[in-house]
Amino acid sequence: MKTNQFPLSVAWLGYGGLIPFLAFAGLSLMEPAHQIIYRGALFSYGAVILSFVGALHWGFAMTLPDFTDDQRRSAYLWSVVPALIAWITIFFGPVTSGLILILGFLLQYSRDLVLCRQVSLPSWFLPLRLRLTSVACISLGVGVYSVF
Numbered sequence: 001m002k003t004n005q006f007p008l009s010v011a012w013l014g015y016g017g018l019i020p021f022l023a024f025a026g027l028s029l030m031e032p033a034h035q036i037i038y039r040g041a042l043f044s045y046g047a048v049i050l051s052f053v054g055a056l057h058w059g060f061a062m063t064l065p066d067f068t069d070d071q072r073r074s075a076y077l078w079s080v081v082p083a084l085i086a087w088i089t090i091f092f093g094p095v096t097s098g099l100i101l102i103l104g105f106l107l108q109y110s111r112d113l114v115l116c117r118q119v120s121l122p123s124w125f126l127p128l129r130l131r132l133t134s135v136a137c138i139s140l141g142v143g144v145y146s147v148f
Contacts, residue, residue, distance in 0.1 A: 021136050042140065043140070043143060047089055050101060051083040061073075095147050102141060106133070109129060109133045
C-alpha cells in the first residue's frame with residue numbers, strides 16, 4: 001500500500017473513467033434533442049461511480065493493518081453510504097439528483113481526507129481522488145445546468 005509510484009494502470013483506469021462523465025456532460029449541452037437521455041446516462045454513471053469509490057473504503061477496512069477496530073468499523077459503515085446516496089437519486093428529478101450526486105462525491109472526498117490522515121496511503125492517492133472528484137462534480141454540474 002505504501003508505494004508512491006503512480007501506477008500506469010491506475011492512471012489509465014482513473015482518467016479513462018472520466019470519459020463518460022465528460023462525454024455525457026458535453027452531449028447533454030450540445031444535443032438538445034437527446035439531452036434527457038444523455039443527462040440520464042450521466043447521472044446513472046455518476047451513481048455507479050459514487051458507489052464504487054465508497055466501496056474503496058470497504059477494501060481499506062479489510063486490508064489496512066494500521067486501522068484500529070473503531071476505524072475499521074467506521075470505514076465499513078462509510079463504505080455503503082455512497083451507494084445509498086446514489087440509490088436515492090432515482091426518486092428525484094434531474095436537478096435534485098445531480099445535486100445529491102455532487103454532494104455525495106464531496107462527502108466521499110472528505111472521507112478520503114480523513115482516511116489519509118489516519119493511515120499511510122500512496123502519495124498519489126489523494127491528489128488523484130481530488131482530480132477525479134473535481135471532474136465528476138463539474139460534469140454533474142453541467143448535467144444539472146442542462147436542465148435550464
